Amino acid sequence: MLIMEIYICDIMKNLVVVDYDKDTERKRIDYLIEKWSDRGKVDKIRKMAILVDVDNIDEFVNNIMSRLEGDPEEKVKVYEIKKIENPISSKKIMLKYEIFNKKEGVITFLNYLMTKLGASYEYSIDNMKKYEVYTKKGKCSISIKLYEDFQCLNPSEKENKNKLKINFEIQGYGESVDLIKNKIDNDMKLFIEGLL
Numbered sequence: 033m034l035i036m037e038i039y040i041c042d043i044m045k046n047l048v049v050v051d052y053d054k055d056t057e058r059k060r061i062d063y064l065i066e067k068w069s070d071r072g073k074v075d076k077i078r079k080m081a082i083l084v085d086v087d088n089i090d091e092f093v094n095n096i097m098s099r100l101e102g103d104p105e106e107k108v109k110v111y112e113i114k115k116i117e118n119p120i121s122s123k124k125i126m127l128k129y130e131i132f133n134k135k136e137g138v139i140t141f142l143n144y145l146m147t148k149l150g151a152s153y154e155y156s157i158d159n160m161k162k163y164e165v166y167t168k169k170g171k172c173s174i175s176i177k178l179y180e181d182f183q184c185l186n187p188s189e190k191e192n193k194n195k196l197k198i199n200f201e202i203q204g205y206g207e208s209v210d211l212i213k214n215k216i217d218n219d220m221k222l223f224i225e226g227l228l
Contacts, residue, residue, distance in 0.1 A: 047113060123209045127200040129220055134227055135180070135196050141223050142176060142198075149174075149215060169211050172204025 052058050068074045086092050089110070097104035131138055146153070151163035151174055163174040179197040198220075202213050 047111075120205065122203050122205055124201060124203045125209055125213045127202070127213065127217055127220070129198045129224060131196045131198065131224060131227065132194065135178075135194065137227070138178070138196055138198065145216065145219055146174070148219070149212065165208075165212060167208045167211055170204060170206040170208035172202055172208045172212055174212065174216075175201040175203075177201075 050061055052061065062076070065074050065076050084092060093108065093110055097108055100107055146163050149163075149165050150167075151165040154162040154164055154173075156162070159179065160175055160177045163176070165172060165174060177197075177199040179199070181195040181197065200213075200216055202209050202216070204212075
């Protein structure tokens with residue numbers, strides 16, 4: 033596969049192709065390009081880039097060059113590229129909490145917490161709810177699982193205690209995962225302290 037750039041540029045180390053669907057995604061990427069421009073050379077291609085996979089690349093390039101004005105050798109650069117299979121894996125963080133006899137209050141608080149974070153509900157499967165949240169640091173997903181465990185803490189006690197386990201799985205890229213983890217952890221600790 034070859035890419036043809038119809039403009040003059042210095043050779044860069046990497047070509048990153050972002051296929052976005054919404055204008056909001058494009059704006060986020062534009063902001064990111066601007067933010068990273070002080071860390072190295074980051075240029076957004078503003079002319080024509082063509083991904084080409086044909087049997088006779090020389091003939092294709094010849095046809096392009098024959099249709100350009102001025103000196104086509106200054107305007108056309110051809111590079112051979114290869115796709116790198118997703119070198120970055122998403123970051124995943126788990127948070128675990130245990131609370132006794134407060135299931136209804138916990139569910140209400142978790143709904144409040146997701147609203148506070150600006151998380152949008154995606155779907156539920158059994159005892160797990162999945163949310164997505166967008167921050168200035170990026171997007172991540174939040175999975176919340178609730179498990180109930182009935183226990184008798186003291187045989188002389190007639191009352192069993194209901195132990196509720198709350199597991200959060202936060203997954204995404206960049207700084208958003210740590211940001212959301214810290215917000216959830218702080219609010220959960222305050223909530224649990226308020227129950228004691």
